[in-house]
Structure formats: structure tokens, C-alpha cells
Amino acid sequence: MQSSTETPPPIDPPPALSHVDSWIFDLDNTLYPASCNLFAQIDVRMRQFISEALHLGLDEAFTLQKRYYHEYGTTLRGLMLSHGIEPGVFLAYVHDIDYSPLPTASLLDSALERLAGRKIVFTNGSERHAESVLAKLGLTRHFDAIFDIQAADYIPKPNAESYRRMALHCGIDPKRSAMFEDIARNLAPAAAVGMTTVWVHEEGHTRWSGAPGDDLSHIHHVTDDLAGWLSGVAKARTTGTASLP
Missing domain, CATH: 3.40.50.1000 (HAD superfamily/HAD-like)
Incomplete structure (x- = not known):
């Protein structure tokens, strides 16, 4: 299925995919x-972590968070490479969320x-x-x-x-x-x-x-x-x- 625009390709019926194991x-x-919007909680936690770890205002932290996401694939990767942030500490903080919306x-x-x-x-x-x-x-x-x-x-x-x-x-x-x-x-x-x-x-x-x-x-x-x-x-x-x- 191909498309050269930002319009999503059409929904199609499921094939057998008999080759897939x-x-x-x-x-x-x-x-x-x-639409459960669970990731919104993680988004807020990332912003708070960056603000506290790097002593930035929340708006500055948000800007940095999104820049690192686009440049490195994850905000964490940018924080590790640019600031030496310990990944385990970051992940534990940002995933301390309420799972009840699921x-x-x-x-x-x-x-x-x-x-x-x-x-x-x-x-x-x-x-x-x-x-x-x-x-x-x-x-x-x-x-x-x-x-x-x-x-x-x-x-x-x-x-x-x-x-x-x-x-x-x-x-x-x-x-x-x-x-x-x-x-x-x-x-x-x-x-x-x-x-x-x-x-x-x-x-x-x-x-x-x-x-x-x-x-x-x-x-x-x-x-x-x-x-x-x-x-x-x-x-x-x-x-x-x-x-x-």
C-alpha cells in the first residue's frame, strides 16, 4: 500500500498473512x-523530571523534552547524551502513573x-x-x-x-x-x-x-x-x- 501525501492510506480488510509466525x-x-490518553500522564512526568533535574522552568523543560524527542527518538536518549541522566531513575519517575484509564x-x-x-x-x-x-x-x-x-x-x-x-x-x-x-x-x-x-x-x-x-x-x-x-x-x-x- 503506497501514498505520497500526509493523508493516511485507506483502511483495508485483513489478509491471511500466512507467512507470519x-x-x-x-x-x-x-x-x-x-484516546485513553495514558501517555499524557507520562508527558507531564517527563516535563517535571526535566524541570527538577536541570533546574528549568516548566515551559523550558517542555521545549527541551520535545526537541530531544524529535532529534533522538526519545527524550531519554537526549537527556542521557546531553546531560548524563541516569536512565533507570528517569524511567521509574515518568512511569509512576495511574493505569486506571486503561x-x-x-x-x-x-x-x-x-x-x-x-x-x-x-x-x-x-x-x-x-x-x-x-x-x-x-x-x-x-x-x-x-x-x-x-x-x-x-x-x-x-x-x-x-x-x-x-x-x-x-x-x-x-x-x-x-x-x-x-x-x-x-x-x-x-x-x-x-x-x-x-x-x-x-x-x-x-x-x-x-x-x-x-x-x-x-x-x-x-x-x-x-x-x-x-x-x-x-x-x-x-x-x-x-x-x-
Whole structure:
């Protein structure tokens, strides 16, 4: 699926993806709806941490936070390289949040149950945060591994090295893998190594993290309903026909 504008590619019906035996999922705003706004809490905590650690006003801290995100892939990476911030301290602080906005993901639980193959969380966050999210969603039992920012040696997505390390660490064949992400640019390195890519798009909430005219040919499929789309994939793999439930 290709597009040369900032308009999202159209939602498409789920294919069988019969070649896929490893399912790689981003965590935040992918396994749960972006409209839960959980990341807003993390955003505030990052701003507070920077303000306190670097003795900046909150507005200055916010500006620095966003600049480092765009320049380094994560705010943490910029803080580590530019200020020597200890990553464990930062991650513990910013992930000290209220997880109650997350719903129990019963439909996604059923879809993952029907989907044969390994399931892996690949996140720029911490393992502890991922475990908390999966537990609240009721999805812990489905996942064989969590590859977090520490396992990546703090090299974040979309740096290609992070994807290489994830594949090696988890023992997956990228050409037999599918990756799901809410940020379009994070799918480009996945496509480059042969993964099937699925952009999880929630209208009004999901970010392109790109610019008008960007090449979006690295996005193979788009869905605004992850649970329904995966259920359709599972059905297609079983019956040879694809349709949303």
C-alpha cells in the first residue's frame, strides 16, 4: 500500500498473512486506544523530571523534552547524551502513573488467543511499564517477550539498530514477522528488514510523525480496530477468507 501525501492510506480488510509466525507490537497507543490518553500522564512526568533535574522552568523543560524527542527518538536518549541522566531513575519517575484509564481489552484478548505464533512487545518504554499495561489490559498471558528500551541499550525506535537488536534478542526472522505501530515513522525500519507493517490509526489521536509528501510506502496495512483486524487475520488463516468480525 503506497501514498505520497500526509493523508493516511485507506483502511483495508485483513489478509491471511500466512507467512507470519512472529507478531511484534508497540505498546503505548497501539495495544490500547490512544484516546485513553495514558501517555499524557507520562508527558507531564517527563516535563517535571526535566524541570527538577536541570533546574528549568516548566515551559523550558517542555521545549527541551520535545526537541530531544524529535532529534533522538526519545527524550531519554537526549537527556542521557546531553546531560548524563541516569536512565533507570528517569524511567521509574515518568512511569509512576495511574493505569486506571486503561480498559480490560476483552476483544483483543480473544483475537490474540486465536492468532497462532509468538507475540512480542517492542517498546521505547520500560519493561516494568509494559508489564503494568499488559496486566491492566488483561493480555499478559499472550506475550512471550518484552523488548524494552533497556534491552535495546537505550537505542530507541526508529533507530535501525534497535530493530536489529530486537530481532536477534528474540530470535525472530523479520521476513516472517508483522509489526504493529501507532507512529508511522517507526514502521520504516521494520519494512526495510522485511517485516510486514501495520499502522494502527485512531482518527484524531494517532501521529504520522512525518511531513507532507513523505514516502509512506513502508506502511503495508492500516487499521483503526486492532482487535477486529487481528480477528480477521486469524479467520483468514483458518478459512482462507478475510473479513472483519
